[in-house]
Each structure stands twice: as structure tokens, then as C-alpha cells.
Amino acid sequence: MGFEKFGPKSFTAQTRVAEFADKLAAGEICATRCVRCRRVYFPPRADCVSCLGNSMEWEKIPEKGKLVSYTRVQYPPAGFEADAPYTLALVDFGEVKVFGRLSNAVEEAGIKVGREVKPVVLTTPDGQLTYEFVLI
Amino acid sequence: MSRDVAIIGVGQTKFTRNYQGSLREMVFEAFAEALRDAGITAREIGASLICSAPEYDKQRSPAGLLAEYLGLNPQPTFVLESICSSSTTGVRVGYSLIKAGLHDVVAVIGFQKMSEISSAESQERMGRGADIMWEAPFGSMMPAYYAMHAQAHFARYGTTEEDLALIRVKASKYGALNERAVFRKELTVEQCLNSAVVSSPLKVYDCCANADGASCLILANADRAKAISAKPVWILGLGAASETMSLTGREALDGLRAARLAAREAYQMAGLTPGEIDVAEVHDCFTIAELMAYEDLGFAEPGKGVELIRNGQTSLGGRIPVNVDGGLLSKGHPIGATGGSQVRTIVLQLRGEAGPMQVPGAEIGLVHNIGGVGIYSNVIILGR
Numbered sequence: 185m186g187f188e189k190f191g192p193k194s195f196t197a198q199t200r201v202a203e204f205a206d207k208l209a210a211g212e213i214c215a216t217r218c219v220r221c222r223r224v225y226f227p228p229r230a231d232c233v234s235c236l237g238n239s240m241e242w243e244k245i246p247e248k249g250k251l252v253s254y255t256r257v258q259y260p261p262a263g264f265e266a267d268a269p270y271t272l273a274l275v276d277f278g279e280v281k282v283f284g285r286l287s288n289a290v291e292e293a294g295i296k297v298g299r300e301v302k303p304v305v306l307t308t309p310d311g312q313l314t315y316e317f318v319l320i
Numbered sequence: 321m322s323r324d325v326a327i328i329g330v331g332q333t334k335f336t337r338n339y340q341g342s343l344r345e346m347v348f349e350a351f352a353e354a355l356r357d358a359g360i361t362a363r364e365i366g367a368s369l370i371c372s373a374p375e376y377d378k379q380r381s382p383a384g385l386l387a388e389y390l391g392l393n394p395q396p397t398f399v400l401e402s403i404c405s406s407s408t409t410g411v412r413v414g415y416s417l418i419k420a421g422l423h424d425v426v427a428v429i430g431f432q433k434m435s436e437i438s439s440a441e442s443q444e445r446m447g448r449g450a451d452i453m454w455e456a457p458f459g460s461m462m463p464a465y466y467a468m469h470a471q472a473h474f475a476r477y478g479t480t481e482e483d484l485a486l487i488r489v490k491a492s493k494y495g496a497l498n499e500r501a502v503f504r505k506e507l508t509v510e511q512c513l514n515s516a517v518v519s520s521p522l523k524v525y526d527c528c529a530n531a532d533g534a535s536c537l538i539l540a541n542a543d544r545a546k547a548i549s550a551k552p553v554w555i556l557g558l559g560a561a562s563e564t565m566s567l568t569g570r571e572a573l574d575g576l577r578a579a580r581l582a583a584r585e586a587y588q589m590a591g592l593t594p595g596e597i598d599v600a601e602v603h604d605c606f607t608i609a610e611l612m613a614y615e616d617l618g619f620a621e622p623g624k625g626v627e628l629i630r631n632g633q634t635s636l637g638g639r640i641p642v643n644v645d646g647g648l649l650s651k652g653h654p655i656g657a658t659g660g661s662q663v664r665t666i667v668l669q670l671r672g673e674a675g676p677m678q679v680p681g682a683e684i685g686l687v688h689n690i691g692g693v694g695i696y697s698n699v700i701i702l703g704r
């Protein structure tokens with residue numbers, strides 16, 4: 185339990201990486217790194233597909249990433265009507281890529297593939313923990 | 321080149337917004353057409369493969385229900401699912417059952433009655449076709465994912481919204497010719513560009529039409545095919561691959577790796593090259609998906625797909641006609657029925673029975689059917 189606190193709208197509560205939400209509460213966006221083979225994962229995983237180990241440590245993702253692609257959603261899926269329009273984005277941080285939203289404060293005209301962005305933690309009006317990307 | 325398994329019968333309902341009848345009745349229509357086309361009875365079918373994306377079905381475990389209604393008891397039946405590519409997954413499994421010698425004749429039955437749930441509900445369910453822990457919580461959905469692929473393609477190759485509009489204009493031209501299509505209107509580039517944005521840069525007319533529909537294919541081994549059918553169409557090559565569901569696991573977004581891998585495998589098995597394909601059906605759930613397919617299938621170099629559409633090379637009379645039945649964009653996309661419908665179109669083309677959509681003298685055809693945002697990929701090469 186605990187993972188239901190993560191994301192603008194949560195679909196699931198139970199996972200062995202629920203600590204991700206606690207890390208967010210502490211202001212950190214973390215990946216997991218396999219203690220045995222050192223492979224790093226985002227989204228965080230409890231199990232290492234490389235060495236089959238399941239001893240993981242938390243590691244903050246880098247401060248700076250590059251926008252791989254984005255889209256501004258005008259017609260959202262059910263349950264997200266109040267949030268629309270919003271911008272979904274994929275960001276490359278080197279060792280890991282992260283999916284999320286770009287801050288609504290960023291004007292669409294200012295968004296370009298390849299732009300440098302950084303992730304920030306925030307709490308939504310209904311108390312959910314999440315992160316979004318802002319321009320650097 | 322393999323000539324061990326043939327398609328000896330094809331059937332498809334008209335794709336419609338709201339089929340006026342029950343699911344079983346809709347499926348029966350496609351099944352009866354395929355049986356009549358093959359000239360066989362239900363008793364001669366060794367197994368039925370029921371292909372559907374069950375999240376859109378009200379009926380649970382539809383294989384049992386449909387086998388009963390179609391008169392396919394007591395033969396084995398089961399459901400196969402790879403979302404939008406379910407019925408070409410059915411072809412792959414049917415091919416293997418026949419090659420393995422377990423059955424001589426197999427029916428691949430695909431369907432979806434999208435009108436059983438609301439459009440918002442279906443979008444929400446499609447969103448949950450993405451990783452529900454790490455992506456769906458942000459409000460992701462099918463159009464948004466393909467939009468991100470479009471944006472990446474634009475950024476890397478200079479592709480434009482007008483190029484995508486040309487793909488929809490082409491689809492609408494052939495949709496107007498196809499009596500089984502749900503969207504029969506011809507569209508102009510301006511209409512496409514002026515339609516409302518769904519998820520930038522994709523607009524309403526960049527998105528396929530949801531539809532109700534069913535398809536049915538009858539597969540047979542070589543002995544039975546030669547005995548039963550005057551015009552068997554042979555499965556020459558099959559390829560399949562998968563890709564990470566999460567976008568975070570992908571190398572790039574300007575193409576679909578699973579489609580490239582499946583195509584390579586299918587060409588290799590058939591001993592054919594992209595230049596030898598006479599007609600193709602590709603998975604144009606969104607305009608950008610057709611453009612990426614040109615490149616992933618080797619019809620054009622990466623980044624050069626736009627030249628095919630700009631120069632009319634994928635229209636009737638062009639170098640490689642693509643989706644001249646209207647494609648998913650205009651013919652419609654009843655998820656589980658789509659792959660079977662694509663195969664049916666190619667079978668009719670290779671038999672010379674495609675009517676106003678006929679590619680003269682077509683001998684080799686290709687089907688590219690994708691599940692989700694490139695998560696599942698099937699490529700099938702067919703020949704006379």
C-alpha cells in the first residue's frame with residue numbers, strides 16, 4: 185500500500201516499489217538500481233531482469249534531461265477531463281527515460297523536441313503526489 | 321517459399337457505427353460469408369480461434385458462446401488477444417496448428433462491437449492498455465502515444481501535418497469506394513487540417529473510425545486447399561515481434577521496432593523483398609502509423625515515406641498501393657476484426673475480386689497489423 189498516492193490518477197496501490205511515493209513526498213524522484221549487477225531502472229522495478237536479483241537501492245534521477253517527444257492532449261480519457269488540456273512528454277535522462285507531464289506553465293510554442301528540461305515534484309490539488317517537467 | 325497453408329475462404333460484415341443486432345449475430349454474418357466463400361460446412365472446421373480485445377466485450381469468454389452459435393461444437397475453441405492485432409495473431413496460431421498437423425482446417429474469427437460501451441469508456445480502457453502504474457496515471461491514451469510518435473517523426477525528418485492529411489485524403493477516397501467501410505465521405509486536405517485537435521499534432525481526421533464489425537478467415541493445409549479451393553491464397557511469410565509497452569523502454573519514437581523486426585522475418589520466410597510487394601494493407605489506426613509503416617516495411621528509407629504519399633506512389637496506379645480499401649481510417653477499426661479484414665482485402669486483391677479497388681495483376685500482397693502502440697506486430701505475406 186502507499187502507491188495509490190502516486191500520479192494524477194492512481195489505478196493501483198500494491199507494489200514492492202511503493203517507496204517511490206515516499207521518496208516523492210521527500211522531494212526526490214528516484215530510479216531503482218540493482219545492488220548485484222548495478223543496472224538502473226526507470227520506471228522503478230523490484231526485480232532485475234538482467235541478473236534476476238531483487239535487491240534494489242533507490243537513486244535520484246539526474247537533474248537535467250532532453251525532451252524526446254510530447255503531445256498536448258485536448259480530448260482526455262475518462263477521469264482526466266478536469267486536467268485537460270495537458271502535455272504528455274517523454275524525457276531522456278541518459279541512463280533512463282521518464283514519462284510524465286510537462287508543466288502547464290510552459291507555452292506550447294516554447295516546446296521543442298531536444299529541449300532541456302528538469303523534473304520537479306508536486307502535489308496535486310486533490311493531494312496526489314506526482315512530478316512534472318519544466319524548462320531549464 | 322512456403323506453400324503449406326492457404327486461405328480458402330474470407331468473410332467480413334459491413335463495418336458500421338452501431339450494428340443493429342447482437343454480437344453473435346454480427347459474427348455469424350462474417351462466418352457464413354467465409355463458409356460460403358470456401359464452399360465448406362462448419363463440421364469441416366477442426367478448430368476455431370476467436371480473436372478479440374476482451375476489454376471491449378460485455379460477453380465474458382466469448383469463444384464458448386460463439387462456437388455454440390456458429391455450430392462449431394464440439395471442436396476446440398479459444399480466445400486469442402493482442403489488442404488490435406488479435407486476428408493476425410489468430411492467423412499465426414492457425415498456421416502453426418495446421419503445420420503441426422493438429423488440424424486440417426481452422427477458422428480465424430475476429431470481432432469487436434465497439435458500440436457496446438461509450439466512446440469515453442473505450443478511451444479510458446484504451447488508456448489502460450498502457451502501463452497502469454507509470455503511464456496511465458498521467459492521462460495517456462492511444463491518440464496521445466501516436467501523436468508523440470508523429471512529433472518525433474516531424475522533429476527528425478521534417479514531416480508535416482499536411483503530409484499526414486494526404487494520407488487521410490487517400491484513405492477517404494478509397495473508403496468512398498468500399499461498400500463495407502464505415503466512413504464513405506471523401507475528405508480534402510483543408511478539411512483534415514481544420515478538424516479539431518485531439519492530441520497535437522493529431523486531429524480528428526488523423527484518427528481511425530471506431531466501428532462494429534466481424535471478420536472470418538478459413539485456413540487449410542495444402543491437400544485440403546487444393547481439393548476444396550479454385551483460388552487458394554498461400555501464406556508465404558509470417559513475422560511477429562513485440563516491443564516494450566512503456567515508451568520509456570524504446571530506443572526511438574520515429575518508427576516501430578516491432579514492425580521492422582516482423583517485416584524482416586516475413587520477407588525472409590517468403591524469400592521476397594519490399595520491392596516485390598504488389599499491394600499492401602497497413603495498420604493506419606492513425607495517419608502517422610501509415611507513414612511509419614512505409615518506412616518500417618522497407619517501402620521507403622527512414623524519413624523518405626513522405627515522398628511516397630506526396631507523389632501518389634501508394635495510391636491505385638502507384639508503385640505500391642497501400643490501403644486502397646480505405647484502411648482503418650475510413651473502412652473502420654473494430655479492434656479484433658481488423659487484421660482479418662486486412663487479410664480479406666489482400667485475398668480478394670490476389671484473386672482479382674477487389675472490384676473498383678483492384679490493383680491490376682496483383683500477385684503478392686502484404687498485411688501489417690499492429691497491436692497497441694507498436695507493442696505487438698504481425699506481418700503476413702500472401703501469394704497466389
Ligand SMILES: [Zn+2]
Pocket residue numbers: 218219220221222223232233234235236237
Ligand atoms: Zn541485476
